[in-house]
Amino acid sequence: MRRLPWRSAIAVVLAILAAWWVAEPVPSPDGRPVQSVPLVARPAAPVPDRPPERARYASPIRYAFIPACDDGSGPCRNWNLVSADGERGWLPGADAASSLTLSPDGTRALYRHGEDDRYVVADLRTGRLTPLAVRDEDGSVGEIFGAQPPRFSLDGRHLVLQPDHLDEDDELVLERPLIVDLGNGSVRRLPRAGRVAGWTRAGLVTVISERADDLPGHPSRARFTVYSPQGRAVRTYTLPGNLAEGTFPSPSGDLLASVLYEAADGGRTGTGVTLTGTASGRSVRTVLPRLPPGWRIRSIVRWDGEGELIVITRGPSREPAYHVLDLATGGVRRIELDLAGVANYPLQPAELSTVLAAVDRS
Amino acid sequence: MLIGLVVLAFLAIPIAGAAANSPLHRLEAERFAGRQRVDVTAGNGEHILRHLQITRRWRWMGAAGGLAFTPAALAAESPFLGVHLVLAGWLVGVGCGEVAFGRFRGRARRALGMRLVPPALTLVWTVCAALACAVALSAVAGSLSGEAVGTGRRLGAVATLAVVAAVQAMVRELRLRAVPQGPADLVGAELATRSRTARSLMAAGSAVALWTSVYATAEESWSPWVQQLGVLLGCVLPIVAWFMSVVPYQVGTARRRWDAAPAVVGVAVACTALYAVGPVPSRPALQAAPRTGYPAEPFAYACLEFATGRWTLVDGDEQIPVDRAATTVPGAHTRAPFAVSGDGRTVVYLDRSSHRLVAQRPPAAPRPLTGPLPGGTTPQVALSGDGRHAVIGAELIDTSTGTRVPLPGARRVLGLGPDRIVATTAPRALPGTPDTELLTFDLTGSIRTRTPFDPTLEALLTPDGRDLAVVSGDELLTMDAGTGRVHRRTGMRLPAHSGEPELLGWAADGRLLVALDPEDGAAHHLLDPRTGRARPVEGIPVEGHTIALGSSR
Numbered sequence: 001m002r003r004l005p006w007r008s009a010i011a012v013v014l015a016i017l018a019a020w021w022v023a024e025p026v027p028s029p030d031g032r033p034v035q036s037v038p039l040v041a042r043p044a045a046p047v048p049d050r051p052p053e054r055a056r057y058a059s060p061i062r063y064a065f066i067p068a069c070d071d072g073s074g075p076c077r078n079w080n081l082v083s084a085d086g087e088r089g090w091l092p093g094a095d096a097a098s099s100l101t102l103s104p105d106g107t108r109a110l111y112r113h114g115e116d117d118r119y120v121v122a123d124l125r126t127g128r129l130t131p132l133a134v135r136d137e138d139g140s141v142g143e144i145f146g147a148q149p150p151r152f153s154l155d156g157r158h159l160v161l162q163p164d165h166l167d168e169d170d171e172l173v174l175e176r177p178l179i180v181d182l183g184n185g186s187v188r189r190l191p192r193a194g195r196v197a198g199w200t201r202a203g204l205v206t207v208i209s210e211r212a213d214d215l216p217g218h219p220s221r222a223r224f225t226v227y228s229p230q231g232r233a234v235r236t237y238t239l240p241g242n243l244a245e246g247t248f249p250s251p252s253g254d255l256l257a258s259v260l261y262e263a264a265d266g267g268r269t270g271t272g273v274t275l276t277g278t279a280s281g282r283s284v285r286t287v288l289p290r291l292p293p294g295w296r297i298r299s300i301v302r303w304d305g306e307g308e309l310i311v312i313t314r315g316p317s318r319e320p321a322y323h324v325l326d327l328a329t330g331g332v333r334r335i336e337l338d339l340a341g342v343a344n345y346p347l348q349p350a351e352l353s354t355v356l357a358a359v360d361r362s
Numbered sequence: 363m364l365i366g367l368v369v370l371a372f373l374a375i376p377i378a379g380a381a382a383n384s385p386l387h388r389l390e391a392e393r394f395a396g397r398q399r400v401d402v403t404a405g406n407g408e409h410i411l412r413h414l415q416i417t418r419r420w421r422w423m424g425a426a427g428g429l430a431f432t433p434a435a436l437a438a439e440s441p442f443l444g445v446h447l448v449l450a451g452w453l454v455g456v457g458c459g460e461v462a463f464g465r466f467r468g469r470a471r472r473a474l475g476m477r478l479v480p481p482a483l484t485l486v487w488t489v490c491a492a493l494a495c496a497v498a499l500s501a502v503a504g505s506l507s508g509e510a511v512g513t514g515r516r517l518g519a520v521a522t523l524a525v526v527a528a529v530q531a532m533v534r535e536l537r538l539r540a541v542p543q544g545p546a547d548l549v550g551a552e553l554a555t556r557s558r559t560a561r562s563l564m565a566a567g568s569a570v571a572l573w574t575s576v577y578a579t580a581e582e583s584w585s586p587w588v589q590q591l592g593v594l595l596g597c598v599l600p601i602v603a604w605f606m607s608v609v610p611y612q613v614g615t616a617r618r619r620w621d622a623a624p625a626v627v628g629v630a631v632a633c634t635a636l637y638a639v640g641p642v643p644s645r646p647a648l649q650a651a652p653r654t655g656y657p658a659e660p661f662a663y664a665c666l667e668f669a670t671g672r673w674t675l676v677d678g679d680e681q682i683p684v685d686r687a688a689t690t691v692p693g694a695h696t697r698a699p700f701a702v703s704g705d706g707r708t709v710v711y712l713d714r715s716s717h718r719l720v721a722q723r724p725p726a727a728p729r730p731l732t733g734p735l736p737g738g739t740t741p742q743v744a745l746s747g748d749g750r751h752a753v754i755g756a757e758l759i760d761t762s763t764g765t766r767v768p769l770p771g772a773r774r775v776l777g778l779g780p781d782r783i784v785a786t787t788a789p790r791a792l793p794g795t796p797d798t799e800l801l802t803f804d805l806t807g808s809i810r811t812r813t814p815f816d817p818t819l820e821a822l823l824t825p826d827g828r829d830l831a832v833v834s835g836d837e838l839l840t841m842d843a844g845t846g847r848v849h850r851r852t853g854m855r856l857p858a859h860s861g862e863p864e865l866l867g868w869a870a871d872g873r874l875l876v877a878l879d880p881e882d883g884a885a886h887h888l889l890d891p892r893t894g895r896a897r898p899v900e901g902i903p904v905e906g907h908t909i910a911l912g913s914s915r
Contacts, residue, residue: 018520021505022513169858216846217800217815219834242816246794258794274796283796 050075054089055127057081060106066096066353068343079111081124082338084358091122093129098139101150101159106357110150110159112136119150119161121182132159132180133187140164143352146172153199154251157182158229160204162196177206179229188231195245198302200253202235203228209244220244224278226253239281247276248300248309254278257309257327259297260286270297273309273325290330291323299351304359310335312351320350324359335359371430378426382419386411390418398554399612405544406551413555417459424455446573453525453566457532460559465539476553477616478536478560483606490568490599491526494575498522501578518577525574529567533560553613565607569600663902664702664709673700673711675724686720686728687711693737701743701752704825704867708749708761719743719754721761731759746778747825751805753783758807767807771799776843779827781805784843791817802844813846822865822874831874831891833862838874838891852894857883875899 053074061081069076079094084106094100094111101110106124113120117139119132140147141164148162159180167173176193180186194206204227212221220241228234235253247256256276262269272288289297294316301310301322309325313332322335337354344350394414395402402410428451432444479487498519505516536556541549573596665674665681666689673687688698691712698712699719713720713728717735720728731754735741741755752759753775758767772785781804788798800815820833823843832839833854840850856863859878866875866886873888876896884898 018524021502022516022520213848216813217797217841218846219816219819219832219837219839219841219848219851240797240814240816242791242793242795242797242818244793246792258796260795261792262788263790263792276796 051080051088051090053092054081054087055092055122055124057083057087057089057124059084059087061102061109061124061357062106063337063357064091064100064102064109064355065339065342066348067341069341079109079355081109093120094122099143099149100355101152102355102357103152103156104154104357105156108152108156110152112139119180121159130182130185133185134161134178134180136161136163138165141166141172144347144349146174148174148177148196151196151199153204153229154201158199158204160196160199177204179204179227179231181229190227190231191233192225194225197224197247197256198249200226200249201251202226202253205249205253207244207247209241212241215240218242222247224249237278237281239276239278243276248303249278250303251306255284257300257303259300259311270299273297273300273311273327275327285327287325287327287330289323289325289332291332295321297323297325301351301356310356310359320344320354322354322356367431367434370433371427374426374430375423378422379419382422383415386414386418390414394554394558397608397610398557399610400550400554401547402551403547406547409548409551410555413463413558416463417456417559420459420462421452421455424451424453424458427451427454446570449566450525450570450574453529453563453570456559456562456566457528460532460536463555465536465556475616476537477614478553478557479533479564480561480606480609480611483561483564483603486599486603486606487529487564487568490572490603491530493595494522494571495526497575498578515578518574518579522571522575522578525567525571529563529571532563536560550613557611557613561607561611565600565603568603572596572599662706664700666697666700675702675709677706682724684709684711686714688714688717691735691738691740692717696740699740699743701745703745703749704747705749708745710743710745710752710754710761721749721752723749729761729764731761731764742775744775744778747780751778751783753778753785758783758803758805767805769803769807770809771801772803774798776800776821776830777823777827779823779825782810782827782843784823784827784830786815786817788817790820793818800843800846811844813844815846820862820865822867825868825872831865833865838889838894840891850892852891854889854896855894856887856889856896857881857898863887863889 050073060083062084064079064081067076067080074092075090076096078090078092078096079100080088080090082088091100091109091111093113094109098112102108103110109122109124110119111122112118113129113131117135117137119134119136121130121132122128123130143149147164150159150161152159159182160177161180162177163175165173165175174193174195177190177196179188179190181188190204190206192206192208194208197205197207199205205224206227207222207224209220210223212218215221218240222239222241222244224237224239225233226235239256243256243258246261247258249256254277256278258274258276260271260274262271272286274286275284276282277284289311291297291313292315295313298312298314298320301312304310304324307327309327311323311325313321313323315321320339322337323332324335325332335356337356339350339354342350343353391402391407391410391414394400394410400406400410425448428447428449431447431451434443434447501515501519536559539556541552576592576596579592662676664684665676666672667674671689673684673689675682675684687700687709688711690696691698700709700711702709708721708723710719710721710731712718712735713730716730718730719732719735719741720730722728731752742753744753745761746752750761752761753769753772756769756772758769759765769783769785771787772783774786774789776784776786778784783803783805785801785803786798787801788795791798795817797814798817800811800813801809802811804810821830821841823830824840828843829849830839830841830843832841832848834851836854837851838854839848839852841848854863856876856878858881860881861879863876863878866877868874869888873890876887876889877885878887879885884900886899886902887896888899889896
């Protein structure tokens with residue numbers, strides 16, 4: 001009588017079990033959670049007044065916005081601009097899925113041109129496009145997830161671009177910033193990565209968080225570096241690690257502004273603005289804005305001179321607005337913007353759907 | 363890309379096979395004779411040359427097949443993977459060559475009683491196989507216990523076990539197959555060729571098994587020193603094995619034969635791994651206190667169920683509703699304070715009808731700690747481990763006598779120790795907020811120490827009141843509560859999650875109960891602050907619930 005091939009049978013059973021185990025569906029999150037979420041979740045809604053396609057404007061641009069519509073038309077797919085004279089138009093090639101940056105004087109716009117993923121600077125007075133020697137084929141994960149938007153320098157002669165990507169753990173990685181000289185088109189990559197904090201008159205300020213074992217009450221410290229537009233480190237200073245994020249350097253570089261947020265009941269409450277001296281590392285003043293009842297500061301957009309901040313505020317019904325905050329008095333002045341047609345959704349809040357340029361000082 | 367690699371392999375393998383058909387050089391036979399300490403004679407020369415020719419062809423073809431897939435390693439920016447693939451291909455070639463040589467035809471007989479491999483190489487192979495099996499089986503055990511084990515890890519585990527099983531089986535066959543009858547020099551050559559194959563299998567198998575097991579590990583589950591030890595072993599053991607496979611060695615008589623050694627060691631290590639990932643009790647014994655004098659078991663935690671809008675004390679399967687406890691602060695629409703002492707015997711809550719904060723040691727009646735709170739106010743409440751003291755807002759209150767002591771400047775209580783209270787001068791804040799101060803008070807309300815403190819940190823006082831457990835990124839720090847100095851940093855080995863873990867309380871064995879927002883699996887874990895190792899805690903409700911432990915924040 002022939003013996004049963006029990007060893008082979010066991011091997012086959014084990015192989016089948018192994019194949020079943022490997023092929024069994026693994027409960028996992030839906031891929032890369034950051035990328036799987038549509039950045040612009042806009043419902044199909046008609047734009048009340050469809051602006052025309054327009055690349056040239058007679059007066060400087062006051063602000064740009066992503067409209068709250070998604071019908072695939074030009075005004076819905078691209079950034080819309082509003083000039084100081086009230087002229088409106090949508091900018092061809094300025095895809096609303098990417099960021100757009102306006103120069104402080106409102107005469108130029110930077111965006112990633114959809115055709116070849118190259119950054120271009122558009123002269124909004126003449127409509128002329130100047131391509132930069134910087135491409136961004138993979139795009140950005142978006143500011144909502146911590147990516148840094150491009151920024152013009154205070155004098156408008158330079159730009160900083162900070163590429164980003166997600167690592168294998170879906171953590172945001174900010175790459176080494178690039179400084180672009182808009183005069184000759186040269187591009188310099190800074191020697192170290194770090195979050196871009198902003199421009200000062202001395203240059204670009206970046207900050208990295210470092211481990212600290214000798215700083216009582218702090219596991220980390222924030223190392224700020226000021227780079228000249230030529231990419232040379234001209235100043236460094238160190239502050240406690242809690243100031244590594246959410247801080248904005250003043251034009252002189254002497255102060256850092258940040259919103260005081262209290263964490264409460266799983267949410268956050270902005271209570272005011274604090275100014276920290278970059279030389280001393282100490283808080284020099286806390287400004288309590290004299291906003292209408294129910295209004296609170298949500299975030300800082302930028303400094304406006306050495307004495308004012310442009311801030312984003314939220315009203316009692318969470319309605320967004322822009323204010324200029326006088327740091328000496330706490331007084332506020334509302335910037336009149338028509339935000340009714342601006343996209344304002346959880347992953348595309350109004351403050352990320354709007355870009356402010358020149359501020360009306362009248 | 364995969365199709366391209368397969369095509370490349372189909373091209374590379376025949377080319378390598380054709381190249382290996384070239385005549386053997388005399389030196390190769392001499393090298394074989396030297397390593398195996400066998401004389402090449404007219405009677406056994408043909409046998410040896412045939413073995414060398416066949417095995418060389420298959421080994422080259424296997425290595426070429428592995429080499430063809432190295433572009434995948436380049437794409438993955440992993441030079442290690444490239445070496446791994448080539449060696450794995452070569453190992454497959456060793457096995458195929460032996461099959462092609464025709465030694466495995468027919469039935470096996472009894473063991474030869476010969477030692478084909480140097481004992482040192484057997485030892486190295488045993489250690490490598492045991493380690494690799496342990497890692498692979500821990501992935502299997504983790505999968506069976508509900509851990510999210512990805513397809514990559516599963517493939518790694520299966521491949522590891524397959525490599526170990528295949529090498530062990532082939533070596534066993536080499537020991538069992540009958541030696542052909544013939545002159546002594548032919549028998550010697552037969553044993554020498556078997557020894558060569560067995561040594562090659564064990565040497566390459568050691569490296570391939572260890573390196574393959576890397577893909578069966580969960581990176582976050584190993585502490586840095588274990589990872590460094592793994593890298594060291596993964597480099598040193600294969601080198602030692604390779605050295606032992608090429609040193610001169612003559613087949614001798616085995617004193618004893620114990621094929622099962624790798625399996626036994628593997629099972630032993632695997633049992634350890636199984637134990638390490640095993641389930642934990644569903645209910646953490648939070649600060650178990652002496653049970654004499656109290657009629658009831660301590661409560662593990664309190665739970666606010668949103669559906670019923672009611673606080674419930676949970677003690678294992680027993681749930682006792684606290685109907686008098688308010689769930690929201692009148693006029694504020696925020697969650698009402700509720701705290702459970704570390705020993706699980708005292709609770710503080712907002713009385714629904716009187717709007718007072720009361721302390722209660724069930725089954726005793728509640729005792730008011732404050733007057734009626736004005737609408738909209740939500741003071742922070744924290745309880746000591748034994749429930750004797752409570753901090754409400756900036757006051758320390760004796761829950762038995764009602765004695766009150768002010769804590770000047772305290773805004774955020776990080777915990778109550780046996781002889782001190784630790785608090786900060788500002789609430790928890792988001793990044794961008796300047797420093798707050800870390801204060802320690804004695805039980806009379808005097809400030810004992812004062813030091814700067816990062817207000818963005820999630821922190822909890824240890825039960826002895828000396829240190830703070832602080833979350834910083836992926837690390838858990840131990841910080842001196844008096845000086846703010848960091849004593850220790852431990853990498854938290856938690857499953858993938860978003861956001862920062864919340865520190866909830868301490869278990870009686872010194873582990874820390876943390877809550878997190880996991881991508882998959884349990885939301886509560888018990889974390890060892892010394893090792894960073896965490897085990898899931900089942901049974902604590904997550905969806906639609908809020909739980910309260912030692913303090914209400």
